[in-house]
Amino acid sequence: MADAYVHGYHRRENERLQDQAGTLVDLLHSDTAYASGSTVLEVGCGIGAQTVTLAQRSPAARFTSIDISASSLVEAKQRTDAARIANVDFRQADIFDLPFDAGSFDHVFVCFVLEHLSRPIEALAILKNMLRPGGTITVIEGDHGSAYFHPQSHAADAAIQALIELQRRAGGDALIGRRLHPLLIQAGFDAVRVSPRMVYVDSSRPDLVDGFTRRTFTAMVEGVRDPAISAGLISAEIFDGGIRDLYRTAEPDGVFCYTFFKGVAARP
């Protein structure tokens, strides 16, 4: 089960990540740009959903994008090739065993990765060590406890809670967004600055209704149906009712709220 819920490893999950990057790109990435000639380590690039955006926004920076999964890297390479991106090198590597010298990078970028790690502070400290003094880290994470909506639904809350519990049992923390600030401080970073990126969706924003409420968040919860029920975390009836209620929030009188958190900090 620990393997069943890891972003980027399954077809449907891959589609979800693409949708997510497509609709949220400005909200999450508009203030990230790297100077010409700077070196950037992207950690946990997965299938390259963020890599394309990053590399296109900083065309004269040099990216090294790593992931632990070779098959994800193949997809990521196909994606950047299709976008005619030439400033990214992909490499298979484990965040806890990085094949780089200390201080080799100007910047580190980590998006939707810490949520899956049981030792996020240790990971951040390792990444800090990859930076030159004064180099920056950018961390983006969601927080599934930040999801609320109208109409309210106990079944939807229970389905989301099952997803959070699955991620916890797999060693991760689906509520990590809210604690980016203390994590970065505890890992020894300086000049820590965290800002929330709230996705607010009502019927005046049909792109987000479809791209976020339906195809990102609800699809993500729906994706853990089988493991959540098999693990005895929730009944099929309540789970399915919860999914129906999440789709219900995408109707014309519904509202959906979710918040990502973005932290930027520097190596002392």
Next chain:
Amino acid sequence: MADAYVHGYHRRENERLQDQAGTLVDLLHSDTAYASGSTVLEVGCGIGAQTVTLAQRSPAARFTSIDISASSLVEAKQRTDAARIANVDFRQADIFDLPFDAGSFDHVFVCFVLEHLSRPIEALAILKNMLRPGGTITVIEGDHGSAYFHPQSHAADAAIQALIELQRRAGGDALIGRRLHPLLIQAGFDAVRVSPRMVYVDSSRPDLVDGFTRRTFTAMVEGVRDPAISAGLISAEIFDGGIRDLYRTAEPDGVFCYTFFKGVAARP
């Protein structure tokens, strides 16, 4: 008990409202300004916490600020007099029985009022009728279900839930912020636009740690201790633990999040 939790009627609550207006003023009000000569009806002005800000930001507009409580109006008048504000007329009135002709105002402003009403759509429809065609309404409300924090605490969640339940029993809805968009649509407004105003507090923002986490939100929850326990909604032990845990989120490694919602719409 219905009377025990109404903003602006008790000394401590009054202080809280002042603190709230002081630290959140930019977040909530920076994009509200009324043209010279325009007439604005402020509904449920209470002790004038928002009135001073409104009138100072639109010094050439003419405000009529109403409240159902005569004693609150006395305080509001003292407050605007102390700030040498001369463009506000105060009047005691009930939102459901307004002493004005239809179409008499260019704008209506409502802040932290709908949350206390059992018939918010009816109230909005009445206010719509006070506007000239094309006139605008501005509505600001909180949403106590938007509060989350680090470290997490079931006791704190339970204390907040008790406050929400008290407000529900008094006929209100402490989770109204998330549904401003459908409420304004259902009341017949046009051009409805709602934006979230998220208060994100970590130790890099000491003014908000003190002004919002401690003195606004936690003080508000603390204020319902006796009615919540008397009503059997929560034990004294859990409530007090919850309050301790809310104050704990104001420590250097804590984080606190809350979201207000601001809606603007026009009379067709």
